[in-house]
Amino acid sequence: MAFFTKLKERMFKSSSKIDEGLDAIVSDGGEEDNIAAQPEAEVPDQVRDDVPPIPEAAQEEDASGGTVPHPDIIDELVEFGVTDTASDAVEAAVAAEQNTQAKLNVDITAPLSEAAQPPQKTGLLGRMFGRGDAQNVVRRTLDDDMLEQLEELLISADMGVDTALRVTANMAEGRLGRKLSVTEIKQLMASEVARIMEPVARPMPLYAKRPQVVLVVGVNGAGKTTTIGKLASQFQAAGKKVVIAAGDTFRAAAVEQLQVWGDRAGVPVLTAPEGSDPASLAFDAMTKAQADGADLLMIDTAGRLHNRSDLMEELSKIVRVIRKKDPDAPHNTLLVLDATTGQNAVQQVKVFQELADVSGLVMTKLDGTAKGGVLVALADKFGLPIHAIGVGEQIDDLAPFDPEEFAAALVGLDD
Numbered sequence: 220m221a222f223f224t225k226l227k228e229r230m231f232k233s234s235s236k237i238d239e240g241l242d243a244i245v246s247d248g249g250e251e252d253n254i255a256a257q258p259e260a261e262v263p264d265q266v267r268d269d270v271p272p273i274p275e276a277a278q279e280e281d282a283s284g285g286t287v288p289h290p291d292i293i294d295e296l297v298e299f300g301v302t303d304t305a306s307d308a309v310e311a312a313v314a315a316e317q318n319t320q321a322k323l324n325v326d327i328t329a330p331l332s333e334a335a336q337p338p339q340k341t342g343l344l345g346r347m348f349g350r351g352d353a354q355n356v357v358r359r360t361l362d363d364d365m366l367e368q369l370e371e372l373l374i375s376a377d378m379g380v381d382t383a384l385r386v387t388a389n390m391a392e393g394r395l396g397r398k399l400s401v402t403e404i405k406q407l408m409a410s411e412v413a414r415i416m417e418p419v420a421r422p423m424p425l426y427a428k429r430p431q432v433v434l435v436v437g438v439n440g441a442g443k444t445t446t447i448g449k450l451a452s453q454f455q456a457a458g459k460k461v462v463i464a465a466g467d468t469f470r471a472a473a474v475e476q477l478q479v480w481g482d483r484a485g486v487p488v489l490t491a492p493e494g495s496d497p498a499s500l501a502f503d504a505m506t507k508a509q510a511d512g513a514d515l516l517m518i519d520t521a522g523r524l525h526n527r528s529d530l531m532e533e534l535s536k537i538v539r540v541i542r543k544k545d546p547d548a549p550h551n552t553l554l555v556l557d558a559t560t561g562q563n564a565v566q567q568v569k570v571f572q573e574l575a576d577v578s579g580l581v582m583t584k585l586d587g588t589a590k591g592g593v594l595v596a597l598a599d600k601f602g603l604p605i606h607a608i609g610v611g612e613q614i615d616d617l618a619p620f621d622p623e624e625f626a627a628a629l630v631g632l633d634d
């Protein structure tokens with residue numbers, strides 16, 4: 220299954236939230252409109268510009284069903300010296316009228332010259348305004364009221380006030396007073412979201428250094444163990460030699476879980492007795508990874524945030540000891556965040572940036588939330604690279620972060 224489809228299916232809750240919200244916003248004050256009617260109506264008007272209009276009152280049917288000029292027109296033609304006699308005037312007026320009809324007939328049906336063509340609408344806006352099949356859709360005029368409702372909708376999807384304001388302000392730029400349908404709003408919203416996410420969509424950098432040390436941090440339950448398992452298995456499948464260190468020595472269950480993942484991926488997992496020093500395990504793991512010629516060493520860590528100073532000390536000790544082996548280690552410090560915690564994730568990034576030198580993010584459980592918007596807020600606020608997202612508990616449910624796919628899934632746009 221294409222990842223986009225999977226992401227969309229899995230993120231259904233989130234999509235439907237914005238979907239439903241947008242439907243309600245546009246129906247509130249919107250009215251039916253016809254997309255294709257506008258450009259088509261413009262065409263004859265442009266052609267007729269150079270043709271004098273014939274007032275209906277100036278035309279009368281003759282006996283044969285043709286039209287004869289109105290007597291006022293005949294009088295005017297004679298009076299202004301255009302013709303000498305009334306019969307000349309009738310002839311001239313009929314000729315002019317036939318000429319006009321001929322112009323209308325030809326010009327309306329023939330392809331337009333380039334100059335007469337309405338401007339080509341390309342790209343997103345072109346597709347949004349004026350292209351596509353004629354169909355009645357509900358549109359609402361974009362005004363301050365509607366913008367406020369859009370802001371609230373984005374905030375309710377966990378985007379945070381600042382980012383929601385930025386997204387809606389960008390959506391409104393140059394478009395106030397324009398009529399928009401739900402699909403057009405989704406396209407605009409998705410393109411604004413993708414624009415914010417684009418600079419942070421970066422895969423985890425791989426260095427020539429062996430072993431590349433990846434320290435994985437995050438609060439308990441965020442999905443560190445699962446992410447390490449998924450990453451290890453993907454790197455292993457790509458031909459990289461991986462070693463895992465089960466650094467959360469305070470939780471026997473976490474160690475066991477990591478061993479299960481290691482077995483599944485065929486990757487050795489180094490463990491230490493419960494309660495032992497994680498830094499000492501990290502040192503042993505580094506020694507083994509070097510001795511084995513491993514490409515990657517992934518170190519799991521504890522996530523007890525309730526005692527921040529202990530955790531900070533534990534993390535900095537791990538870093539200190541592995542630097543005895545490689546002064547550049549860790550090469551990556553991945554912060555794993557749980558999307559279901561919503562705006563709480565913003566606080567976690569702040570805290571972990573103080574505790575460790577976070578180099579990139581992985582956002583898990585996007586399948587389990589109605590509010591993937593926090594990822595947009597994180598990109599907007601911190602600009603940290605987002606390396607991957609998790610959309611399930613299986614080994615292949617971790618994917619590189621694609622801003623356009625994410626944005627489309629978030630707002631509920633069809634593929």
Ligand SMILES: Nc1nc2c(ncn2[C@@H]2O[C@H](COP(=O)(O)OP(=O)(O)OP(=O)(O)O)[C@@H](O)[C@H]2O)c(=O)[nH]1
Nearest residue numbers: 439440441442443444445473583584609610611612
């Ligand atoms: N639905 C879903 N569940 C996930 C995802 N990633 C992890 N999980 C689940 O989240 C739970 C916690 O994941 P862990 O990997 O154990 O989290 P952790 O951060 O290692 O937690 P501790 O071991 O307590 O430190 C597990 O039940 C995982 O199966 C994901 O992307 N989607």
